[in-house]
Every structure is written in C-alpha cells, then in structure tokens.
C-alpha cells in the first residue's frame with residue numbers, strides 16, 4: 001500500500017488547496033454545503049484554520065504528503081466531541097493529479113489512528129454523496145459501514161444528491 005504522512009494544515013497550503021477546487025460542484029462534493037462557498041478563498045481558509053487552534057480544537061485539518069514529501073491531499077477530523085467521544089471524517093481530498101494511485105486509504109487510516117488511538121474516540125462518522133464510488137470504496141476498505149441514506153438531501157444546480165451516512169466504531173477499528 002502507498003505510504004503517506006500528515007502534517008497540520010497551515011497558511012502555506014491555502015493557494016494549492018484553492019487551486020484544487022475548480023467549481024461549486026467540486027467544492028460541495030469535497031466539503032459539503034456549509035463551511036465554504038465557491039470560489040474558495042484564503043479568508044475562508046483562515047476562518048477554517050481557526051477551528052484547529054487551542055488545546056481542544058473542534059477540528060484537526062491535515063495536509064497529506066507522499067513518501068517522497070510531495071503534497072498530495074487534504075483531510076480533516078472534524079466535529080470533535082471529546083465528551084461524547086465522537087468525530088466526523090470530513091473534507092477528504094486527493095490532489096487531482098494524484099488520484100487513482102490508492103492514496104486515499106492510507107490518509108483515512110492515519111486519521112482513524114489519530115481519532116481512536118490518540119484522542120480515544122468511540123465513533124467516527126462521515127457523509128459521502130451516493131455517486132462518489134471512489135470515496136465509498138475507500139471508506140469501506142478502511143472499515144466504515146453504511147448506516148443509512150439521506151435521499152436527495154443536497155440540491156446542486158438542478159440535481160439532487162443522495163448522501164450516504166457511514167461510521168466506524170472503536171472496536172471495529174481495533175479488530176479490522
């Protein structure tokens with residue numbers, strides 16, 4: 001399997017990330033409808049990065065690097081609730097020119113390790129649009145199971161996208 005490492009997102013990553021998101025559809029597919037608007041800007045990313053600050057941040061956002069230290073993606077553990085021991089895997093993105101090389105799974109696995117091993121969470125969930133076969137295959141390979149479908153939950157232009165709810169529990173991760 002491909003090897004990757006994660007380092008915390010910082011300002012120096014903003015322009016690259018902005019360049020990866022070239023349409024409103026791509027932005028919603030990547031990040032959902034709430035945090036950002038198209039076009040993505042450094043101001044939006046500054047506000048996003050503020051959520052990573054402090055001793056108990058609500059999110060941990062990472063830039064992914066390949067074995068040879070080339071930046072290849074972005075990933076987040078968000079909605080971190082230490083009291084409830086839950087979080088969401090969000091905003092998974094492999095750089096457009098790095099897709100199809102199996103980089104998404106090790107990125108997700110590393111975030112699961114952080115969530116379950118470092119933060120001692122009990123459940124990590126995610127939502128993914130139903131047409132996003134590559135993402136769903138990656139999440140299934142990482143041990144996520146489907147818990148439900150939110151039909152036509154997102155309007156994008158004249159289309160309605162279904163969302164799939166997936167989650168993995170600590171004990172499933174430990175025995176995977």
Ligand SMILES: CC(C)(COP(=O)(O)OP(=O)(O)OC[C@H]1O[C@@H](n2cnc3c(N)ncnc32)[C@H](O)[C@@H]1OP(=O)(O)O)[C@@H](O)C(=O)NCCC(=O)NCCS
Pocket residue numbers: 029030031091092093094095098099100101102103104105127128129132133134135137138141
């Ligand atoms: C979703 C995403 C992260 C997956 O990364 P990727 O580099 O494209 O995919 P990978 O090479 O890691 O492959 C993951 C799985 O999907 C499969 N796959 C890859 N491209 C595919 C495609 N176009 N159609 C169907 N399956 C595909 C792979 O075969 C692999 O499955 P397998 O392990 O069972 O063989 C990436 O496509 C991306 O950044 N997309 C845009 C943002 C996005 O949709 N993020 C997810 C938000 S929930």
